[in-house]
Amino acid sequence: MTTKHDQILTYIETLPVGERISVRLIAKNLQVSEGTAYRAIKEAENIGLVSTIQRVGTIRIERKMKEHFEKLTYGEIVKIIEGDILGGIDGLDKVLNKFVIGAMKEDAMLRYITPGSLMIVGNRIGAQRLALENGAAVLITGGFDTTEEIVELANQAKLPVIRTTYDSFTVATLINRAMTDQLIKKDIMLVGDIFTNVEKTIYLNSEDTVADYRKLNDESRHSRFPIVNKKMRLIGIVTAKDVVGKPDNLSIERVMTKDPSYVKTHMSVASVGHLMIWDGLEVMPVVKDDLTLIGIISRQDVMKAMQLAQRQPQVGDTIADQIAEQLELTSENPDDWHSAIPAFKFKVTPQMTNSVGTISFGVLSELVASASQRTLLAYQKRNAVIEQMNLHYFKMIQLESELEIRPRVLEIGRRSSKLDIEVFIENTLVAKAIVICQLMERT
Numbered sequence: 001m002t003t004k005h006d007q008i009l010t011y012i013e014t015l016p017v018g019e020r021i022s023v024r025l026i027a028k029n030l031q032v033s034e035g036t037a038y039r040a041i042k043e044a045e046n047i048g049l050v051s052t053i054q055r056v057g058t059i060r061i062e063r064k065m066k067e068h069f070e071k072l073t074y075g076e077i078v079k080i081i082e083g084d085i086l087g088g089i090d091g092l093d094k095v096l097n098k099f100v101i102g103a104m105k106e107d108a109m110l111r112y113i114t115p116g117s118l119m120i121v122g123n124r125i126g127a128q129r130l131a132l133e134n135g136a137a138v139l140i141t142g143g144f145d146t147t148e149e150i151v152e153l154a155n156q157a158k159l160p161v162i163r164t165t166y167d168s169f170t171v172a173t174l175i176n177r178a179m180t181d182q183l184i185k186k187d188i189m190l191v192g193d194i195f196t197n198v199e200k201t202i203y204l205n206s207e208d209t210v211a212d213y214r215k216l217n218d219e220s221r222h223s224r225f226p227i228v229n230k231k232m233r234l235i236g237i238v239t240a241k242d243v244v245g246k247p248d249n250l251s252i253e254r255v256m257t258k259d260p261s262y263v264k265t266h267m268s269v270a271s272v273g274h275l276m277i278w279d280g281l282e283v284m285p286v287v288k289d290d291l292t293l294i295g296i297i298s299r300q301d302v303m304k305a306m307q308l309a310q311r312q313p314q315v316g317d318t319i320a321d322q323i324a325e326q327l328e329l330t331s332e333n334p335d336d337w338h339s340a341i342p343a344f345k346f347k348v349t350p351q352m353t354n355s356v357g358t359i360s361f362g363v364l365s366e367l368v369a370s371a372s373q374r375t376l377l378a379y380q381k382r383n384a385v386i387e388q389m390n391l392h393y394f395k396m397i398q399l400e401s402e403l404e405i406r407p408r409v410l411e412i413g414r415r416s417s418k419l420d421i422e423v424f425i426e427n428t429l430v431a432k433a434i435v436i437c438q439l440m441e442r443t
Contacts, residue, residue, distance in 0.1 A: 004030070004032050004036050004040075005036065005039065005040050005043070007030060007032075008026060008030060008032065008036070008037060008040035008041075008044075009040055009043065009044055009049070011026070011029070011030060012026075012040070012041075012044050012049050012050060012060065013049060015060040016060065017060055017061060017090065017093065018059060018060060018061075018089055018090040018092075019059065019060040020057050020058065020059050020060075021041065021050060021058050021059070021060060022057070022058065023037045023038045023041060024037075026040070026041065041058060043289075045058075048061070049061070051075050051092070051093070059089065059092070061075065061092065061093040072095070072096045072175075072178060072179060073092065073093050073094060073095055073096060074091060074092050074093075074094055074096055074118070074137050074160045074162070075092035075093060076178070077096060077118065077139070077162065077175060077178075078092070078160075078162055080174050080175065080178050081139070081162070081164045081166060081171050081174055081175070082164065082165075082166075083139070083162045083163055083164040084162070084163055084164075085160055085161070085162060085163075086140070086145070086146055086150075086151055086154070086161040086162070086163050087146075087150065087151035087152070087153075087154035087155050087160070087161045088137065088154030088155055088157065088158055088159045088160040088161055089155075089160065090155070090158040091137065091154075091157070091158040091159045091160050092160055094116070094137075094158075094159070095116060096116065096117070096118055096137075097114070097116040097117055098114070098116075098117045098118070099117060099118040099119075099120055099139075099172065099175055100112045100113060100117055100118070100119050100120065100136070101120045101121075101168055101172060102119050102120060102121035102122075102124065102127045102131070103168070106126050106127055106130055109127060109130060109131075110130065110134070113130065113131055113134045113135075113136045114134075114135070114136065115134070115135030115136070116135065116136075117131075117135075117136040117137075118136060118137050118138075118139055118175075119131035119136045119137070119138050119139065120139045120141060120168050120171060120172060121138065121139070121140065121141070121168075122140065122141055122142050122144060122168070123140065123142065123144035123145075123146075125146065125147055125149075125150060128140070128146060128150050128161070129149075129150060129153065132150070132153045132154055132157050132159055132161075133153070133157075135157075135159070136159070137154075137159045137160045137161070137162070138150075138154070138159070138160075138161045138162065139162045139163075139164065139171060140161065140162065140163045140164070141164055141166060141167055141168045141171055142165070142167060143163065143164070143165040144163070145163070146161060146163075189268065189269040189270075189305050190265060190266060190267065190268055190269065191263050191264065191265050191266070191267050191268075191269060191272055191286060191297055192265030192266065193269070193305070194269065194297065194301050194302075194305045195265065195286045195294075195295045195296065195297040195301070196295050196296050196297070196298070196301070197294070197295045198232075198293055198294050198295045200295075201226075201293070201295050201296050202216055202219075202220050202225060203225055203226045203227070203228055203285075203293060203296075204216065204225050204226070204227050204228075204238065204252050205227070205228060205229075205230075205252075206227060206228070206229050206230075206235060206251075206252065206253045207251070207253075208227075208251075208252045209248060209249055209250060209251060209252055210243050210246045210247065210248050210249070210250045210252060210255065211248035211249065212252065213225065213238055213243055213252055214243065214248070217240065222282050222283050222298065223239060223240040223282075224237060224238070224239045224240075224281070224282055224283040225237070225238055225283075226260070226285040226293055226296065227252060227253065227256045228293050231292070232292050232293055233290065233291045233292050233293070234260070234262060234285050234287050234291045234292075234293050235253075235256075235258070236253070236256035236257055236258050236259075236260055237256060237257050237260035237285065238252055238255065238256045238257070239257070242255045242256060242257060243255055260285065261275065261279070261281065261284060262284060262285045262286070262287045262291070263275075263284050263285075263286055263287075263297060264286065264287060264288070264289070265286060265294070269302055269305045270385070272284065272297060272302060273299075273302040273303070273385070274385050274438065276299045276302060277299070277385070277415065277438050277439075281299065282298060282299050283296050283297070283298050283299070284296065284297055319366070320366055320370070323346075323352070323363060323366045323367060323370060324366075324370045326346055326347065326349070327344050327345075327346050327367060327370050327371065327374075327405070328344060328345050328346070329342065329343075329344055329374070329378075330343045330344065330345050330404075342375055342378070342379075342406070342407060343404055343405065343406050344371050344374070344404070344405040344406075344407075345402060345403065345404055345405070346367055346402075346403045346405065347400070347401070347402050347403070348397060348398070348399055348400060348401045348402075348403065349399075350399060353399050357398060357399045358396045358397055358398055358399070359397040359398075359401070361391075364391065364393075364397070364423070364431060365389065365391055367403070367405060367423075368389065368391060368405070368421045368423075368433045368435060369386050369389065369435070371405045371407050371421060372384065372386065372407055372419050372421060372435045372437060373386070373437070375407040375409065375419065376409075376412075376417060376419075376437065376439070379409070380412065380417075380439075382439050383439075384417065384437035384438065384439055385437060385438045386435060386436075386437055387416070387436045387437055387438050388435070388436040389433055389434070389435050389436075390433060390434045390435075391431065391432075391433040392431065392432050392433070393430070393431050394429055394430050394431060394432070395425075395428070395430040395431075396430075397423075397425065397430055397431070401425050402425065402426075403423055403424070403425060403430075404423070404424040404425070405421065405422070405423050405424075406421070406422045406423075406424065407419050407420070407421050408420045408421075408422075410434075412439075413439075414439070415438060415439055416436060416437060416438055416439060417436070417437045417439055418434065418435070418436050418437075419434070419435045419437070420432075420433075420434060421433040421434075421435055
């Protein structure tokens with residue numbers, strides 16, 4: 001029997017794209033409480049069935065496919081620029097490929113307008129019409145209105161006409177930043193990208209016995225299995241240690257570990273890898289918000305994914321990328337890494353400083369983290385995740401200062417390492433850190 005929550009989601013899926021919905025409307029039509037309707041609408045927004053747009057409301061949108069998650073839609077642009085919709089609301093879920101600033105004559109604009117683009121223009125009715133007729137949406141800057149003819153044309157073409165009070169330069173900067181952010185997100189792997197679906201997953205039911213576990217253990221490449229109830233909801237986990245010395249006819253529910261660690265599809269692979277490495281877990285169940293089992297993720301899957309991500313080109317630079325690019329290795333001795341002290345150099349640029357002209361604490365922390373990871377990668381061929389850092393300033397580090405960063409490995413084990421990092425300016429110690437890292441297994 002389906003719950004009221006599931007019934008509401010099913011009802012929302014049957015609504016046409018562009019249909020406005022509200023908590024009160026859902027509650028009235030399906031005879032549920034407004035609290036239940038509100039929670040279901042938020043869930044629908046999380047899974048991409050609806051979108052809430054300022055001054056427009058909550059509308060039904062076409063569910064975005066996974067392959068397009070790195071691209072922006074016109075609806076997302078409305079949120080970014082704090083705009084409102086004048087027409088073409090049915091096209092808000094369409095994907096934006098590029099934007100064009102309409103600062104030239106109309107006959108010169110035509111060569112730049114392509115389907116899926118966004119024309120940024122002021123109160124120029126001819127340019128707005130030209131964009132819509134050639135498959136481009138329109139963004140009107142300066143808070144100007146448009147004509148009924150343009151609104152009707154936008155509705156027919158299902159291309160949004162958006163209005164904002166910002167100027168053209170500001171909205172172009174905002175959209176360009178959003179595009180870069182989305183490109184960066186594209187390279188961040190999520191659990192949903194790599195987990196093994198439940199149809200291909202080995203699990204046990206609460207009614208199974210220790211004998212059933214031992215049979216599965218002989219057939220599987222791992223020894224850790226999730227336990228589910230009749231509704232497929234996760235209730236525990238069982239490992240080889242749990243069944244040692246237990247009789248075959250004993251219920252698996254009697255020996256399982258209750259309230260096990262689990263992950264969800266929206267979590268990053270890196271964060272899950274952090275948990276699995278530190279806790280020594282070979283397998284973790286993947287669940288929905290209501291703990292329904294939808295698959296598993298193994299430590300081997302995580303390692304392969306993280307190594308693949310490191311080999312992929314970064315299509316948009318993060319602040320960490322910019323700092324790492326300027327961190328230059330000046331000396332190394334791979335033959336004797338225990339006694340050798342590698343050195344990195346770094347010059348403090350204006351964008352790396354705070355309001356008083358000294359290096360930002362966050363930038364210095366990232367420098368120390370990057371130097372630690374590169375030291376372990378160079379001498380141990382092992383990737384590392386920073387677990388803890390104690391960083392201390394001794395002197396203020398000014399703009400244009402040339403830093404020398406000297407890492408030294410204090411101790412290293414199978415799973416963790418401790419490093420001493422010293423920062424110098426002209427042989428004067430200005431900062432020092434103790435860094436503890438988690439080490440990833442060799443492959």
